[in-house]
Structure formats: structure tokens, C-alpha cells
Amino acid sequence: MKRNSLVNKLLFFINSVVATALLLSYVLPFISPKTIPAFAVFSLFVPFLVLINLLFLVYWLIKLHKNTLLSLLVLSVGLFISTPLLKFSNKEVILNKDLKVMSFNVRMFNYYKWNDDTTIEQQIYKFINSQSPDIVALQEFYYSKSLNIKLPYKYIKTKSATNKFGLAIYSRYPIINSGSLDFKKSANNTIFADIIKNNDTIRVYNVHLESLKINPHKENFGEKNSERLFKRLANGFVKQVDQTNLILQHENSWIGKKIVCGDFNNTAYSWAYKQLAKNKKDAFIECGIGLGKSFRYAYPMRIDFVLTDKEATINQFKTYNNLELSDHYPIMARLHW
Structure with a gap:
């Protein structure tokens, strides 16, 4: 039981990192690459971040865990302010x-x-x-x-x-x-x-x-x-x-x-x-x-x-x-x- 708890904590930490990265990526289209050139490169990774957050969402849903809310919230924000990945x-x-x-x-x-x-x-x-x-x-x-x-x-x-x-x-x-x-x-x-x-x-x-x-x-x-x-x-x-x-x-x-x-x-x-x-x-x-x-x-x-x-x-x-x-x-x- 303790091992499962440690695994979930590690997974949630990784989930938190990719969820934060996805949330920050929503502002990339509003920043000219001339302002901060390095930021523009990260726009290439947005599909990857979306897919990883979807996987975490499914994982926590299967577990019926409250951590589901993190990726669900970040992905929901993207539905309103970002271009959809899937149609x-x-x-x-x-x-x-x-x-x-x-x-x-x-x-x-x-x-x-x-x-x-x-x-x-x-x-x-x-x-x-x-x-x-x-x-x-x-x-x-x-x-x-x-x-x-x-x-x-x-x-x-x-x-x-x-x-x-x-x-x-x-x-x-x-x-x-x-x-x-x-x-x-x-x-x-x-x-x-x-x-x-x-x-x-x-x-x-x-x-x-x-x-x-x-x-x-x-x-x-x-x-x-x-x-x-x-x-x-x-x-x-x-x-x-x-x-x-x-x-x-x-x-x-x-x-x-x-x-x-x-x-x-x-x-x-x-x-x-x-x-x-x-x-x-x-x-x-x-x-x-x-x-x-x-x-x-x-x-x-x-x-x-x-x-x-x-x-x-x-x-x-x-x-x-x-x-x-x-x-x-x-x-x-x-x-x-």
C-alpha cells in the first residue's frame, strides 16, 4: 500500500510538471518569437504535452483518484483558449x-x-x-x-x-x-x-x-x-x-x-x-x-x-x-x- 502511495506521488509530481508546462504554453501564440526566441521553440511540443496530460487524465480516472482534477482543469482551459489538437x-x-x-x-x-x-x-x-x-x-x-x-x-x-x-x-x-x-x-x-x-x-x-x-x-x-x-x-x-x-x-x-x-x-x-x-x-x-x-x-x-x-x-x-x-x-x- 505504501509503495502504491509513493508511485502515485511520483506520478502526480510528473503530472504537475507537464500540466504546468501545458498551461504556460497557452500564452505562446501571444508572444512574438522576436521577444523571446527560445519560447517559440516550445510551441512544437504542445501536442506532446496535450497527449501526456490526456494519458494522466485517463490513468487517474481509472484509479478514481482526486488527482484527475489537475489535468482535467488544464485541458478544459485549453478547450476555450487554445487550438484543438483533435477533431x-x-x-x-x-x-x-x-x-x-x-x-x-x-x-x-x-x-x-x-x-x-x-x-x-x-x-x-x-x-x-x-x-x-x-x-x-x-x-x-x-x-x-x-x-x-x-x-x-x-x-x-x-x-x-x-x-x-x-x-x-x-x-x-x-x-x-x-x-x-x-x-x-x-x-x-x-x-x-x-x-x-x-x-x-x-x-x-x-x-x-x-x-x-x-x-x-x-x-x-x-x-x-x-x-x-x-x-x-x-x-x-x-x-x-x-x-x-x-x-x-x-x-x-x-x-x-x-x-x-x-x-x-x-x-x-x-x-x-x-x-x-x-x-x-x-x-x-x-x-x-x-x-x-x-x-x-x-x-x-x-x-x-x-x-x-x-x-x-x-x-x-x-x-x-x-x-x-x-x-x-x-x-x-x-x-x-
Whole structure:
């Protein structure tokens, strides 16, 4: 009996630490990474903290122990002030007038042969065409002679005529205006296209914020030691601040219908996400199911998003997490105004 008491005290101490950490994490989206860069890194661990607190909640419930209240209270606070980790939406209304919007980080169509399968590029084209999206936003795009995306209109922005890496927006409907925000001192970027559908103009932003260069298949995620990894992540989040502000400045000049989608290289618990999602609907939150994990790693990271203005109705959201065509999973939303 005494041993059980000691075990419970130890478990409650650990529970208290992770519950406090989760509670403190709720303020992270309100603090700019430029203020305290180190804090921003902890936003990556919020899903882990939520899951651990859920496990403690279940454990204490099974024990019918009063310690249940700690994680229950902290998780309940998160329901009101934080982005949900899990969604169980059963909404799936399919209308012919829906606009089908896909976002996919294609990892340069396997240009650097990260996968031994030499047909990856063709598989990606086949997948995109089979889903018949109306708009496709591609990150880590590579301009290949074998490009075969069957949509008539497109805007492609590569780094230069010789450096064929960049971003692309493909559309079933005419593109009447397009442009690039040209991030400074970055391999990443954001582009936009104004698309005409049924006499309505919809502005689509394809966002690719500063990469954190996380390699889940290497020790320390590709860094020599944890200290250097931590510093690299913090520097990446700081660069995302200027990039996010540039997007918001450009976006605020547009008062019409809008879609902001892409690879944010950050979670829904970050400052960057909170800023970009302000006054918008998140398609996953509206219609998603499960964790919404969009990065191919054991840890549940949702870093790819489809956001719309508040007037849009989102009827469906899907993550294609059964594919291994990239280090990201494609996502698609059905929406209309």
C-alpha cells in the first residue's frame, strides 16, 4: 500500500510538471518569437504535452483518484483558449458549386532522390489529377520538363531562370493577376494569384514560411548537438516573424474573398499561425477528423493549412495521410461563398 502511495506521488509530481508546462504554453501564440526566441521553440511540443496530460487524465480516472482534477482543469482551459489538437467533425456536405483547394509540399518531386522510387514525380501528378482539384498550391516545387498537372491556368515563381525551385499555383479558373512577396535572405517565399470564378475574384496565397530544416531521419534532426538545434529552430522562428508580417501587410490591402494556404513550417500553437489565422476559418478545425497530422513523422505535427475568410463555408477537409510521396501529406478542402 505504501509503495502504491509513493508511485502515485511520483506520478502526480510528473503530472504537475507537464500540466504546468501545458498551461504556460497557452500564452505562446501571444508572444512574438522576436521577444523571446527560445519560447517559440516550445510551441512544437504542445501536442506532446496535450497527449501526456490526456494519458494522466485517463490513468487517474481509472484509479478514481482526486488527482484527475489537475489535468482535467488544464485541458478544459485549453478547450476555450487554445487550438484543438483533435477533431471529430462529421460534417461532409458535397456541393457541385464547391471550390476544391489542395495544398501539397511536393519536396521537389523527389529531385534529390530522397526516395529510391524513381516514379515518385509521376505518382504525384497522377494523384493530383485523380483528385480533380480546382486550385492546387504547391510548395518546394521544381520546374520539370515532365510536368503534367492537368489544370489550364498557372502561376509559377522560381528563384531564377537557372534555379528552378520555388512555388506554384495551378487553377481550373482564369488567373487575372499574380505576384510574389520575395522573402529576403530566404530560400522560401509566398506567392499569390487572383482567380475568377462565377464573376467572383478570389485571392489565393501560397505560403511557405522559413524552413526549420528538421530531418527526422537523422540524429538530433540533422544537427551536431541539441544546443545548436535549439538555436537553429529559434532563428527560424524569428525569420518567420518578418515573413508573416509581410504576408499580413500584403493581405490587408485585399478586401475580397481570400484563401491562405500552404506549409507554415510551424504548428497551430505558434505566433505565426495565430497571426495568419486571425479573422479566418481553419478548414481542419471546421471539418477535420483526428489529429490532422500533415508532416510524415511519428510526432503529430500539423504544419500545413487551408485558411479562408469568415464568409466562406467549409464543407469538407481531408488529409491524405496514406500517401508516401513526400515528407508532407497533401491536404484538400471543399468550400464556397
